[in-house]
Every structure is written in structure tokens, then in C-alpha cells.
Amino acid sequence: MTTVRGARARARVEITAAIKAEARTQLAAEGAAKLSLRAVARELGMVSSALYRYFPSRDDLLTALIVDAYDAVGAAAEGAAGETAGQRPLVRWTAVCRAVRAWAVAHPHEYALIYGSPVPGYTAPQDTNAPAARVGLVLVGIAREAHEDEGVALPPLPDTVRPEAVRIAADMAPDLPPALVVALVAAWSQLFGLVSFEVFGQFHRLVEDRDAFFTTAARRLGQDVGLLPRG
Numbered sequence: 001m002t003t004v005r006g007a008r009a010r011a012r013v014e015i016t017a018a019i020k021a022e023a024r025t026q027l028a029a030e031g032a033a034k035l036s037l038r039a040v041a042r043e044l045g046m047v048s049s050a051l052y053r054y055f056p057s058r059d060d061l062l063t064a065l066i067v068d069a070y071d072a073v074g075a076a077a078e079g080a081a082g083e084t085a086g087q088r089p090l091v092r093w094t095a096v097c098r099a100v101r102a103w104a105v106a107h108p109h110e111y112a113l114i115y116g117s118p119v120p121g122y123t124a125p126q127d128t129n130a131p132a133a134r135v136g137l138v139l140v141g142i143a144r145e146a147h148e149d150e151g152v153a154l155p156p157l158p159d160t161v162r163p164e165a166v167r168i169a170a171d172m173a174p175d176l177p178p179a180l181v182v183a184l185v186a187a188w189s190q191l192f193g194l195v196s197f198e199v200f201g202q203f204h205r206l207v208e209d210r211d212a213f214f215t216t217a218a219r220r221l222g223q224d225v226g227l228l229p230r231g
Contacts, residue, residue, distance in 0.1 A: 025043075035058055036058070062119060066113060066114055076100060077134065080096045089149075090227040092142050097191055097218035136188050139184060152228065183224060
């Protein structure tokens with residue numbers, strides 16, 4: 001009986017993977033708004049009713065793809081942080097940013113799913129929150145280590161934004177100075193702005209050596225956060 005259950009579990013994993021792979025193919029060809037469970041089932045030679053046993057609705061399939069994409073870019077960021085452990089914070093920060101960019105350039109349609117235009121009629125559930133935070137948590141972790149070790153050059157915090165900075169810090173990283181947390185949120189959003197400009201073609205006929213440009217810009221973001229360039 002255990003053997004049968006194991007075979008069924010493996011078959012379910014394989015079919016689920018095949019469904020998501022075909023859905024990603026459709027994303028690349030048609031975009032998320034046109035993702036269709038019936039079309040996925042047809043391409044896989046399945047009847048729609050069989051596919052619904054794996055994903056009851058289009059939104060369930062979209063959520064699975066979104067979680068996978070967030071987890072993939074998060075894993076890339078975490079991998080870069082791990083590979084540069086022990087190096088200077090600014091070096092690690094830049095490596096993480098470069099890993100995020102590399103993943104996005106290699107997976108533009110999956111990147112568009114999570115950082116592009118919202119899908120009409122779809123509202124992301126809370127299941128996506130933790131995966132979506134993985135890159136940000138890596139960057140916060142690097143800044144936290146720098147703050148606790150060699151210190152950071154805290155950016156100025158205007159009085160006009162101080163109440164909001166205190167609120168954000170209390171929610172996001174109460175152990176860090178509000179000025180540092182606000183700078184981190186700004187840098188996090190600017191990182192994905194840089195990546196989006198490249199992935200969505202906004203640098204066309206403007207930036208030619210995009211690797212060098214991005215590396216310089218990512219390093220600057222780290223310095224804006226207060227990471228020191230050298231000892």
C-alpha cells in the first residue's frame with residue numbers, strides 16, 4: 001500500500017510540474033492575463049476536469065507560478081549572500097543585486113509576472129507574502145550585519161519623514177535605526193526599478209554596457225544605505 005501511495009505522490013509531483021511548465025510557456029507566448037487552464041490541459045493532452053484536481057482555478061495556478069518565481073529570485077539572492085559570506089558588506093550587497101538581475105534577465109516572463117503589470121481580476125493571496133520578502137530580507141540582513149559589526153554611515157533623515165520612518169522600522173526591523181530602514185526600503189525599490197528598466201527594454205539605445213552600469217548603480221545603492229566602501 002505504501003508503494004502505491006508513493007507512486008501516486010510521485011505522479012502528482014510530475015504532473016504538477018508539467019502543468020506549471022506549460023503555463024510558463026503560455027506566459028511567454030500570451031502573457032499572464034491570457035493564461036487558460038483549458039489551454040494548458042489541451043496542450044498536455046488532459047481533460048480540463050483532470051487538471052482541476054491539481055489547480056481548481058486559474059488564480060490557483062497563477063499563485064503557484066508567482067510563488068515559484070519569488071522563491072527562485074529569492075534563492076538566487078540568498079545564494080549570492082552565502083557565496084560572499086565573510087566579505088565586506090558592500091561587496092555582498094552588490095553580489096546579491098547582481099544575482100537578482102541575472103535571474104530576471106534569464107527569466108523575463110517570470111519576472112514580469114511578479115514585477116510587471118497586475119493581472120486583471122487577480123488578487124494575490126497571503127501565500128505570496130513570505131516568498132516576495134526573500135530578497136528584501138537578504139538585503140536587510142547584510143545591512144544588519146554591517147550595523148552590528150563595522151557600523152554604517154547613517155543617511156540623513158528629514159523631520160518630514162521621521163514619523164513614517166519610525167513606523168516602518170517598528171514593523172520591518174525594530175532593531176535597526178529608522179534612518180537605515182527607510183534607506184533600505186528605498187534601495188530595495190530602486191533595485192527593482194533598475195532591473196525592470198532593463199528587462200522591459202527601457203535602456204534600449206540608452207545604456208549599452210548594462211552589466212557595468214548595473215554593477216555601479218547597485219554599489220551606489222549600497223552606499224546610499226550607508227554600507228562603507230572600505231575599512
